[in-house]
Amino acid sequence: NPPEYQTIQDMILASYKKYANNPYIGKRARKGDQFANEYTFKTYKECEEIAYQFGSGLISLGSQPRDFVGIYSENCPEWIHMIDVSSLYGHVIAALYDTFGLEILGNLIGKSKLETILVSMKNAEKLLQLLKVSVYSMKRVVLFTDPEQSYDELKDGFQSCGIDFYTFNDILEIGKKDIKEIPKVQPDWIHYICFSSGTTGMPKGVMISHRSQVSNSFNCQFEFRITEKSRHLSYLPLPHVFERVAISTVMFSGGSIGLFSGSIPRLTEDMRVLKPTHITAVPRVINRIYD
Numbered sequence: 001n002p003p004e005y006q007t008i009q010d011m012i013l014a015s016y017k018k019y020a021n022n023p024y025i026g027k028r029a030r031k032g033d034q035f036a037n038e039y040t041f042k043t044y045k046e047c048e049e050i051a052y053q054f055g056s057g058l059i060s061l062g063s064q065p066r067d068f069v070g071i072y073s074e075n076c077p078e079w080i081h082m083i084d085v086s087s088l089y090g091h092v093i094a095a096l097y098d099t100f101g102l103e104i105l106g107n108l109i110g111k112s113k114l115e116t117i118l119v120s121m122k123n124a125e126k127l128l129q130l131l132k133v134s135v136y137s138m139k140r141v142v143l144f145t146d147p148e149q150s151y152d153e154l155k156d157g158f159q160s161c162g163i164d165f166y167t168f169n170d171i172l173e174i175g176k177k178d179i180k181e182i183p184k185v186q187p188d189w190i191h192y193i194c195f196s197s198g199t200t201g202m203p204k205g206v207m208i209s210h211r212s213q214v215s216n217s218f219n220c221q222f223e224f225r226i227t228e229k230s231r232h233l234s235y236l237p238l239p240h241v242f243e244r245v246a247i248s249t250v251m252f253s254g255g256s257i258g259l260f261s262g263s264i265p266r267l268t269e270d271m272r273v274l275k276p277t278h279i280t281a282v283p284r285v286i287n288r289i290y291d
Contacts, residue, residue, distance in 0.1 A: 001187075001218065007210035008087040009185040011217065011252045019254030020045040022228055025077050027259045028273060032148070035266075039258045039274055042077075050172065051084035055182075057175030058091065061140060061164075063116045065090035065183045068193070070109065071238075072096040072127055073120035075259050078144045078168050079238050082118060083247060086192065090185045093192040094205070095239030098123050102130050104198050112193065112205075115139040118168075121146045121154075128157045140164040142171055187211040194241045208241065213248055220249040224278060228254030233276040235260035235267060235285075246280045264288060 005011055023041035030036070042050070063069060069091045073079055086093050094112045096105060098120070105127070109117070115137050119127050124143060131138060141158050145151055145167050158165045166174075191210045195203040220226065232250045234257050236243040250257055258274040260267060268289060271279070 001211065001214045005214055005218070006187045007185045007189070008191055008213050008217075008248060009090070009182070009210070011214060011248065012084060012087045015251055015254055016044050016048040019228055020048075022254050023256045024251070025080050025257050025259070027077055028261055028270070030148075030261070035261050035269075037273055041256060041258075044254070047081065047084060050081050051088055052179050052182075053172045053175035054081060054168070055085040055089040055091070055175065056178060056180040057171035057173070058085070058116065059089065059180045060174050060178060061116075061166075061171075063091065063140075065185075066092060066189065067116070068092045068094050068112050068114055070094045070096055070112065070114040070117035071119075072098060072105070072117055072123045073144055074098050074122060074262060075234050075238050075243075076120065076144055077259060078118065080234070080247060080257060080259075081168075083238075083244075084251075087185075088182050089180070090183055090189055092190045095192060095195065097195070097197060097203075097237060097239050100198060100203075102126070104203060106130050106134065106136070107202060108195060108205075109138065110136045113137045116142065118142045118144065120144045121149055121151065124151070124154050128154060128161075131158070131161045131163060135161055135163060138163055140166060142166045142168060144168055185210060187214075192244065194244070195239060206241075208244075213245070216245045217248040217252055220245055221253055224249075226250060226253040226255060226278070230255035230277045231274055232257045233260060233267075233270060233274050233279055234258065235264070235270070236280050236282065242280055 026039040026041035
């Protein structure tokens with residue numbers, strides 16, 4: 001790797017500086033079952049502020065650089081904000097497929113010794129069921145809220161298990177009060193754990209280092225000519241290494257990432273609205289589009 005780009009931290013700091021006003025992370029606004037016919041984006045500068053605030057909030061609560069942080073959620077902007085946090089502050093993301101059953105989920109939470117899990121509204125009830133049986137090493141849950149859904153019962157449920165409960169915005173507010181200095185991330189630090197899907201048994205975790213992620217991203221940027229004009233539609237699960245490399249490649253290039261609307265049948269509609277310049281695809285999706 002080039003000497004100036006040894007870690008994902010090096011790459012994201014460069015992108016924040018070079019592409020500050022470029023659109024970075026976006027989604028289609030939703031009201032009920034209706035989605036807007038446009039993507040609304042936050043710029044690299046806006047996302048930089050979110051990453052520093054959220055990372056600082058986690059550290060203030062006791063989640064230190066190089067600690068493991070679980071994410072149990074479908075693709076959403078908050079997921080990518082946490083990727084940025086892990087790039088800046090060195091937290092290690094242990095990404096949990098939202099298709100995991102309770103047995104697998106509990107096994108991975110236990111083996112990873114997770115103290116913090118970021119969870120979506122969709123998956124929160126399932127996580128709560130598990131923690132009612134055993135809290136493992138868990139100390140806190142951070143909820144990705146939905147403005148159209150109440151989370152009072154979830155909050156009460158987690159707190160009754162002895163788990164501290166926060167929303168994503170709560171962590172931002174905590175972090176704003178005391179922005180923490182970022183450490184010097186090293187190339188051999190673990191960037192994230194990529195678990196297998198569990199279709200053939202208990203999932204196995206692969207440790208992806210910053211050095212490895214940088215190398216993969218550079219190769220993809222060169223081979224696929226990703227630029228700041230590129231638009232990526234993120235729909236493949238973010239726990240998968242394929243999608244993670246796509247995200248870091250577009251980020252380093254100053255391109256835009258639009259999150260899909262949460263439904264594979266709606267994927268072609270998302271494509272029509274976003275007009276992606278490229279797409280990461282697997283055979284099942286190609287077949288669905290063809291049909």
